[in-house]
Structures are given as structure tokens and as C-alpha cells.
Amino acid sequence: MPPELTARHLRVVIKYFEGAERLSVHEWRLALETFDEMGKATVAVGDRRLSFQQVYERYVDRRHADDFIGQLMALEDSTAEADALQQKTALQMLTTLEGEGLYDKGVANSEYLAAYCLYWWTAVARGYGFEVTVFRDLRASGIAYVAHDLRKRAERRSPYDLMVLRQLGDIKSTTKVRQRQQARVTLLPEEE
Numbered sequence: 001m002p003p004e005l006t007a008r009h010l011r012v013v014i015k016y017f018e019g020a021e022r023l024s025v026h027e028w029r030l031a032l033e034t035f036d037e038m039g040k041a042t043v044a045v046g047d048r049r050l051s052f053q054q055v056y057e058r059y060v061d062r063r064h065a066d067d068f069i070g071q072l073m074a075l076e077d078s079t080a081e082a083d084a085l086q087q088k089t090a091l092q093m094l095t096t097l098e099g100e101g102l103y104d105k106g107v108a109n110s111e112y113l114a115a116y117c118l119y120w121w122t123a124v125a126r127g128y129g130f131e132v133t134v135f136r137d138l139r140a141s142g143i144a145y146v147a148h149d150l151r152k153r154a155e156r157r158s159p160y161d162l163m164v165l166r167q168l169g170d171i172k173s174t175t176k177v178r179q180r181q182q183a184r185v186t187l188l189p190e191e192e
Helices: 007-018 025-038 052-074 079-099 110-141 171-191
Strands: 042-045 048-051 162-164 167-169
Touching (some): 007 110, 025 110, 042 052, 052 079, 052 110, 110 162
16 A cells, blocks of 8 residues: 555545445545545556556456446436446446455455445446436537547547537546535535
8 A cells, every 4th residue: 555545544445445425524535535545556466566546447447347338328317227237337346356366355455456446436437427418418408519439448538528619528527626626615614
């Protein structure tokens, strides 16, 4: 683990893993900071060392994102169905990590890797869900737009995902900024 992470950081990660709804506003703030930092942590995979971020890319995103997006786009328009699909895929992700020997009681600190992957999968999957909803809403409203193809990895990684009235935008980045600003505003009165 990166040396910047204290026992307090790791406790909030485990609390998140056991049930994110149990986190207080202050714990969420610490969790966000911790999950960002945890990407630098490393794990041995065979004779190589990979960062948690590399493990996420290799064993979660590359193996599960395409199928998830395809199924998500095939859903009618049910948030409940999208949430169930996200959770189903999260369980598959944990099974993948177990199958690779990366998540097991016998592997020291593997719960932190699993929590890291679960956190990022949840964030990314919700982002894809939000994008699909925005695209559907634009189409239903008759607004002309050009969007990237979520089913293509290279396009998912592009610096923008939408063009409306010749303006480029990134739905997920805009949403992340807004969520962090809202979290900051929520915390300000208590911090003074």
C-alpha cells in the first residue's frame, strides 16, 4: 500500500466494502481520497507486479465492460434493471479476481484490491448508465447530437463523448466535477 495511506484510510475502505451506505459524509470524503491513492498500490501477479489500477484495467474493465455496456444498451429504460446488471457484473468481477488468485482469504490485503476494483467498477458502471440515459433523453427530445460509441473501447477513452450544437462535452467528467462540488458544499458548513 502507498505509505500515505494510514490505518484510518484502510478502515474506511473496508467499511465501504461491507456497505457503502454506511459511510458518513466525512468518511465518503476520506474514501474518495483513499481510492484515488490506492491506484498506486501494487500486487504480485505471477512474476510481475501490477498496480491496483493496472489490475482493474486488465481483470475488470477489459473483461467485463463491453458485455455490461451491450446489456445496458439493450435494456428498455429501467434504472432498477441497470442497477441489478451493475451488481451482477460486480459479482462476476469478484469471481474473476478470485479465479486469478487475487481475491482470497489466503492473500494478504486482497480485500483492499477487491474494494478498489468494486469502487471503480461502481463509479464507471453508473457513468455508463448515465450516458445511456442522456443519449436516450436527447433522442426522445429531438435534439440533434453526435455521440461516441460506448461499445468501442477507444471511443470510451476519448476526451469527449458528445457533441451538441458543435460543442464538445464529456458527460462523465462533468458529472464527476458536479458530484465533487456538491460533496464539498455539503462539507463546508461543518468544516468552519
